[in-house]
Amino acid sequence: MSDFYTLTGIKKSFEGKGELIHVLDGIDLSIREKEFVCIMGNSGCGKSTLIKIMEGIIPRDGGEIIFDGISPGKQVSKELQKKMGIVFQGDNLLEWLTVYKNVELPLKVFGQKDKAENKAKVMEALELVGLQNYWDCIPRELSGGMRQRTSIARALVSDPDILMLDQPFGALDAITRKTLNQELLRIWHTTQKTCVMITNNENEALYLGGRVLVMSNSPSRIVHEIEVPLTYEERVNNLALNPIYLKLRTELARIVRSLDTPRQN
Amino acid sequence: MKINSKAVNICAPIIVIILLIILWQIICTVTNISFHVLPKPGEVGTALVENFRGTILLDTMASVKVMLIGYCIAVPLGFVIAAISSQFTLAVRSIMPVLIILMLTPMATLVPIFKLFWGVDPTLKILIVVLQCTPVIAVNSLSGFIYVPEAKKELMRALGCRKWESFFRVTVPNAMPQIFTGLKLGCILCTIAAMSADISVGQGGLGYRIQVASSLSATDLAYAAIVVAAILGVALYMIVSVIESRIVTWK
Ligand SMILES: Nc1ncnc2c1ncn2[C@@H]1O[C@H](COP(=O)(O)OP(=O)(O)OP(=O)(O)O)[C@@H](O)[C@H]1O
Numbered sequence: 001m002s003d004f005y006t007l008t009g010i011k012k013s014f015e016g017k018g019e020l021i022h023v024l025d026g027i028d029l030s031i032r033e034k035e036f037v038c039i040m041g042n043s044g045c046g047k048s049t050l051i052k053i054m055e056g057i058i059p060r061d062g063g064e065i066i067f068d069g070i071s072p073g074k075q076v077s078k079e080l081q082k083k084m085g086i087v088f089q090g091d092n093l094l095e096w097l098t099v100y101k102n103v104e105l106p107l108k109v110f111g112q113k114d115k116a117e118n119k120a121k122v123m124e125a126l127e128l129v130g131l132q133n134y135w136d137c138i139p140r141e142l143s144g145g146m147r148q149r150t151s152i153a154r155a156l157v158s159d160p161d162i163l164m165l166d167q168p169f170g171a172l173d174a175i176t177r178k179t180l181n182q183e184l185l186r187i188w189h190t191t192q193k194t195c196v197m198i199t200n201n202e203n204e205a206l207y208l209g210g211r212v213l214v215m216s217n218s219p220s221r222i223v224h225e226i227e228v229p230l231t232y233e234e235r236v237n238n239l240a241l242n243p244i245y246l247k248l249r250t251e252l253a254r255i256v257r258s259l260d261t262p263r264q265n
Numbered sequence: 266m267k268i269n270s271k272a273v274n275i276c277a278p279i280i281v282i283i284l285l286i287i288l289w290q291i292i293c294t295v296t297n298i299s300f301h302v303l304p305k306p307g308e309v310g311t312a313l314v315e316n317f318r319g320t321i322l323l324d325t326m327a328s329v330k331v332m333l334i335g336y337c338i339a340v341p342l343g344f345v346i347a348a349i350s351s352q353f354t355l356a357v358r359s360i361m362p363v364l365i366i367l368m369l370t371p372m373a374t375l376v377p378i379f380k381l382f383w384g385v386d387p388t389l390k391i392l393i394v395v396l397q398c399t400p401v402i403a404v405n406s407l408s409g410f411i412y413v414p415e416a417k418k419e420l421m422r423a424l425g426c427r428k429w430e431s432f433f434r435v436t437v438p439n440a441m442p443q444i445f446t447g448l449k450l451g452c453i454l455c456t457i458a459a460m461s462a463d464i465s466v467g468q469g470g471l472g473y474r475i476q477v478a479s480s481l482s483a484t485d486l487a488y489a490a491i492v493v494a495a496i497l498g499v500a501l502y503m504i505v506s507v508i509e510s511r512i513v514t515w516k
């Protein structure tokens with residue numbers, strides 16, 4: 001497994017009221033092909049900022065990015081963005097478009113005009129998330145879980161190399177969240193896509209992640225890394241009784257609790 | 266019957282209108298008010314039928330022409346003004362207040378001044394309608410265009426969308442409800458502007474007929490023309506509302 005998306009020394013500040021707010025203080029992070037990485041950290045530590053830089057939504061102030069062998073300028077380019085599938089913190093669907101048109105959107109923006117081909121891709125993505133019978137609905141007619149599934153289908157439709165998810169299930173109830181986690185794990189297993197996911201939930205992170213990275217409070221760095229040596233079969237069968245999982249969960253909980261004391265500068 | 270059913274939505278206002286007409290009739294009968302001030306509904310109806318072929322039909326056609334041409338120029342014009350100025354923060358800041366002032370200016374007041382330069386030209390009425398409708402359409406569209414939720418902007422940036430592409434894919438549909446508010450207010454102002462232009466320019470039209478009829482004490486004819494003018498305004502408004510309900514299906 002080779003390094004696929006590498007970040008070194010990523011820095012980012014925002015203009016606050018009269019002063020600069022340092023959010024990212026040199027993030028080093030390396031994602032291997034086909035792995036599932038989860039990133040955790042306290043609210044406001046800069047998780048969304050980091051993933052937005054990775055997605056090319058905002059420029060970075062400093063540091064290096066290498067994605068798929070290419071080193072983009074200050075902001076990740078459109079060509080690289082075509083290789084990414086993005087799931088936002090809210091579902092972020094366009095409410096005036098049907099499920100079908102929402103999922104088709106990236107194909108259209110990327111200039112893929114062949115209707116029959118697009119239809120096949122959209123229906124395939126919808127089948128993957130189990131929404132093939134709802135293609136004609138508008139977002140208002142769907143439940144929160146179904147909307148989030150639609151946005152996963154939208155991220156998958158262009159057959160990206162990497163899937164990036166920013167707290168995708170944060171707004172869902174516990175049961176729906178669990179179902180969608182199971183689906184996401186299955187999708188990752190079947191599509192073999194590289195996944196980066198931000199989460200604030202330790203169980204979710206260990207259930208999905210092959211590695212869990214923990215960020216410090218801002219100005220943030222990656223301060224902990226946990227390997228989760230569990231196979232796909234172990235994850236889907238009685239994970240709650242698995243001794244490795246239980247041990248890691250205790251460790252991760254301790255780490256996350258230790259973040260509550262702000263870092264000394 | 267459900268309170269929200271289509272039948273109720275259509276019947277309820279009609280019943281209210283009929284009740285108002287009955288009330289009108291009662292007031293006329295009870296107070297014995299002069300025909301020259303307020304003719305009975307029946308008399309207005311008779312005047313409408315009797316004068317339909319002779320004057321009202323022609324006046325209506327003249328007014329419809331002014332309203333439709335004016336409105337159809339104002340809609341794309343207002344939209345384009347809003348679309349272009351929404352692209353520049355400075356333009357939004359500077360043009361918005363001007364548009365609001367123009368929107369609130371009664372444009373028929375310009376007629377005497379225009380007359381000085383151009384004499385009485387039939388296109389003057391269309392100009393008045395365009396001047397009156399464009400700002401309200403532009404103001405509402407613009408306020409829709411400048412508000413796009415941050416998450417939607419991020420979605421378009423994540424897809425590497427060009428500026429104009431995200432304008433048509435996100436900004437415009439997102440602003441549709443406000444655009445239609447502008448279009449509907451435009452209908453109202455269009456009717457008012459067309460009538461006041463008729464009155465100040467002359468040369469036919471329902472507004473002109475109202476003025477002439479009242480000066481000749483043909484109050485029943487004046488009221489008949491007012492009723493037709495109201496119907497025109499309502500019809501225009503309803504056409505736009507129906508289009509809105511076909512387009513804005515997600516609200
Ligand atoms: N556009 C911006 N302008 C100014 N400050 C910003 C901007 N975006 C983020 N910030 C600041 O950067 C910090 C990190 O924000 P970020 O959204 O990355 O946090 P987060 O880790 O994703 O939090 P959460 O878990 O609540 O989503 C916050 O203090 C926030 O106020």
Ligand SMILES: [Mg+2]
Binds near residue numbers: 047048089166167
């Ligand atoms: Mg966030």
